[in-house]
């Protein structure tokens with residue numbers, strides 16, 4: 628039995644272990660100072676991670692940053708709900724917020740202030756939102772996806788992965804809530820596909836309406 632499965636069956640033990648990892652209220656989503664020194668601080672010496680970024684990383688999920696990838700100024704990365712996997716040559720612009728589970732494949736480009744949200748809070752009106760269980764909503768950006776400045780990409784509420792296909796372009800200020808097919812341009816709130824690449828004509832064309 629894996630450690631994870633063992634702890635799942637022993638909620639009291641899990642609670643004790645988590646209390647050694649996380650700070651008390653009102654900072655309960657941030658790790659304790661010794662976890663920060665051991666697990667987070669050394670990462671700032673890695674080339675490509677700006678010192679002004681905020682890495683909220685827990686030891687029980689992955690944070691992987693590929694070769695030649697860059698975490699710009701004031702970027703926030705949080706893997707509390709799931710792994711954050713960033714492949715090679717990915718650029719995250721100033722002020723981006725990345726909340727796992729998220730996978731950014733090779734050559735993905737995020738302009739400034741893009742927010743990718745791999746989780747949802749509960750929406751039960753009978754208790755405060757932060758007292759309710761959260762739900763993971765994985766987001767996957769395939770190779771060479773480009774996301775315009777100010778866009779929001781939020782995972783699906785049913786927990787299935789939201790996938791933005793290879794080479795898709797997302798317009799500035801878009802709000803993406805569903806899959807976007809590969810080789811397309813999507814804009815607006817909620818984001819809709821307005822161009823697709825025509826491999827025969829070698830140009831962008833308007834999508835045919837069914």
Ligand SMILES: CC(C)(COP(=O)(O)OP(=O)(O)OC[C@H]1O[C@@H](n2cnc3c(N)ncnc32)[C@H](O)[C@@H]1OP(=O)(O)O)[C@@H](O)C(=O)NCCC(=O)NCCS
Pocket residue numbers: 720738739774775776796797798799800801812813814815821822831
């Ligand atoms: C999405 C984008 C890549 C599309 O560029 P393009 O392929 O040249 O497409 P077009 O300019 O021909 O636009 C296609 C349609 O989408 C609309 N559109 C383009 N960008 C839009 C946006 N951000 N929001 C809403 N509509 C947009 C256009 O008006 C056009 O509409 P139409 O079909 O009615 O004529 C570009 O407009 C964009 O938003 N780029 C992001 C810029 C950015 O963030 N730069 C930061 C660099 S670090």
